[in-house]
Amino acid sequence: MKSIDPNDFKVVQKIRLAKIPTLLKVKADDEEKEEKLDKVQAKLSDFQDVMYAHNKYSVLICLQGMDTSGKDSLIREVFKEFNPRGVVVHSFKTPNSNELEHDYLWRHYIALPEKGKFAIFNRTHYENVLVTRVHPEYVLNENLPEINSVEDITPAFWEKRIEQINNFEKHIAANGTIVMKFxxxxxxxxxRQRLLRRLEEGKHNWKFSPGDLKERGHWDEYQQYYEEAINKTSTEHAPWYIIPADDKEMSRYIVAKIIWEEMQKYTDIKEPELDDKIKANFEDYKEQLKKES
Structure with missing residues (x-):
């Protein structure tokens, strides 16, 4: 199987989603893909321990995609070797009453990772320019000044939100959060096939919701708004990566490999060294401990 180059998936110029393949054809079976993922998992886990000790950067992994695109299983498989203290997952659903009393970015801001940790946003702040564009009536729940009806939500409103999201990502990146968006x-x-499996396979029935079919009816709108959002917000400090998702095993490996390759650019992330005075007294400390026995 050929090596994965992050640049093959990174959005650096205007893209058309309809022209990007949803399946990466490779000469490898699922077992080989899983073996390669296992190796990257182990390296990422070791790296996360070092980053935790270094304590100057945090990492934000943003996952977006249509229903059944494999976000949940990707999180489970890519990050399962991480020390639990070093990674936290946030799945953003419909804002609750408390969240609606704040601006739309508030709940995402307070969920940002601490220094030394990874955070994974399963659905992200981009829902505010995706779901709400398909269903603009949801914006009315935010009780915004000068927005009293759907007719008040103009194209300028969405442009402003895109600008706010860019500013949000620029701010957190400037303060040590490494942002990668997939x-x-x-x-x-x-x-369609995955939704059918949810209905036909008993153990997956619980995943199905009639709302999945309702949102599927808006497929073309979602593609349009995803494309627009990606084109307007893929920056050097917060890049988007388009991951072919029809093959779950391959998509997991691609995401893991991209994260690993991108993190290698931060050559300053190293385990902190002990103070010279402490190192000079190592033998004394050993003797103290040995005497206790």
């Missing part, structure tokens, strides 16, 4: 690029046919 769009799980799923085909409509593959989604």
């Amino acid at each position: 769009y799980m690029h799923l085909s409509k046919e593959e989604q």
Whole structure:
């Protein structure tokens, strides 16, 4: 299987989602893909321990995609070797009453990772320019000044939100948060097959919701708004990566490999060294401990 180059998936110029494949064809079976993922998992886990000790950077992994695009299983498989103290997952659903009493970025801001840790946003702040664009009536729940009806939500409103999101990401990146955003690029046919499996396989029935079919009816709108958001917010400090998602095993490996390759650019992340005075007294400390026995 050929090596994964992050640049093959990184959005550095205007893209058309319809022209980007949802399946990466490789000469490898699922077992080989899983073996490669296992190796990257182990390296990421070791790196996270070092980053935790270094305590100057944090990492924010943003996952977006249509229903059934594999976000949940990707999180489970890519990060399962991490020390639990070093990674936290936030799944953002419909804002609750408390969250609606704040601006739309508030709940994302307070969920940002501490220094030395990874945070994974399963659905992200981009829902505010995706779901709410498909269903603008949801914006009315935010009780915003000068927004009294759907007719008040103009194209300028969405441009402002995009600008706010760019500023948010620029701010956190400037303060030590490494941001990587992944769009799980799923085909409509593959989604149909996965929804059918949820209905036909008993152990997956619980995952199905009639709302999945309702949102599927807005497929073209979502593709349009994803494309627009990605094109306007993929920056050097917070890049988007388009991940072919029709093959779950391959998409997991691609995401893990991209994270690993990108983190290697931060050559200053090293385990802190002990003070010279402490190191000079190592033998004394050993003797003290030995005497206790």
